[in-house]
Amino acid sequence: MGNPVFQPSHFTAVVLFALFASIVFGITQRETPRRMIRYGIYCFVLFVGSTVAISWLMFLIAR
Amino acid sequence: MRYSQSGMATVENKNAAANSGSQPGSQPGAPSGAKTGAKTGAKPGAQEGFVYLPLIAGWLVPGAGHFLLRKWGRGALLSGSILAMFVLGLTMQGKLYSNAHEILDILGLAGDLGNGLLYIASQILGLGAAQTQTTIADYGTRFIVVAGLLNVIAAVDAHNLRTGRKS
Numbered sequence: 001m002g003n004p005v006f007q008p009s010h011f012t013a014v015v016l017f018a019l020f021a022s023i024v025f026g027i028t029q030r031e032t033p034r035r036m037i038r039y040g041i042y043c044f045v046l047f048v049g050s051t052v053a054i055s056w057l058m059f060l061i062a063r
Numbered sequence: 064m065r066y067s068q069s070g071m072a073t074v075e076n077k078n079a080a081a082n083s084g085s086q087p088g089s090q091p092g093a094p095s096g097a098k099t100g101a102k103t104g105a106k107p108g109a110q111e112g113f114v115y116l117p118l119i120a121g122w123l124v125p126g127a128g129h130f131l132l133r134k135w136g137r138g139a140l141l142s143g144s145i146l147a148m149f150v151l152g153l154t155m156q157g158k159l160y161s162n163a164h165e166i167l168d169i170l171g172l173a174g175d176l177g178n179g180l181l182y183i184a185s186q187i188l189g190l191g192a193a194q195t196q197t198t199i200a201d202y203g204t205r206f207i208v209v210a211g212l213l214n215v216i217a218a219v220d221a222h223n224l225r226t227g228r229k230s
Contacts (some may be wrong), residue, residue, distance in 0.1 A: 002229060003156075004155045004156040004180060004197070004199050004203065005154040005155075005156075006151060006154035006155050007155070007199050008155075008202075010198075013202045016148075016151065016206075017148075017206065017209070018218070019144075020134075020145070020147060020148045020210075020213070021145040021209065021213060023140055023141070023144040023214075024141060024144055024145065024213040024216060024217060025218075027137050027140060027141055027220070028216050028219075028220040030215060031230055036209075048121060
């Protein structure tokens with residue numbers, strides 16, 4: 001087993017995960033295009049924001 | 064508690080709204096009459112054929128369910144997102160679950176199976192790692208599992224579009 005072809009940083013992995021999941025959530029959970037985009041952005045911000053917040057929390061606990 | 068479809072965008076509710084929409088005093092919250100009526104009136108045979116075809120096609124090939132329903136934009140976005148997530152997972156040396164000896168393996172296998180033909184083709188081609196040894200590979204494993212779960216959500220969405228529960 002060789003090295004992975006794609007080696008993202010932790011933050012890049014989070015952003016990619018949030019991006020793709022938000023696109024699917026937006027399209028499947030809302031009916032009109034405008035609401036799809038708004039919900040997709042909302043999910044993306046929540047994904048990334050909560051990850052950053054929990055990361056800081058764990059950093060402060062570990063110190 | 065009994066399941067109620069009252070207020071949902073089902074075909075029956077839409078037809079009812081279309082019939083009563085032009086009359087004054089129609090139900091508040093019901094879909095607007097003229098547009099919905101024109102939509103449903105244009106497709107009287109919308110419920111004909113195999114209703115589960117978009118569900119099965121969408122599961123086997125990401126986005127195919129929406130393509131069958133001529134939702135090209137939505138299908139392309141769903142297909143691109145799920146494919147990208149699956150491929151990125153593989154390039155991160157993510158693990159493809161193949162056996163189900165433990166409960167966590169069963170859950171992982173269930174998620175992987177959501178990818179449909181992508182999972183089967185990857186198993187045949189021997190893609191993916193047998194074991195994860197790095198953090199990146201662990202992320203890759205999650206990417207593959209979540210891609211499968213998102214594909215199931217997309218396939219169910221195609222089914223809802225087909226049955227008229229969603230427009």
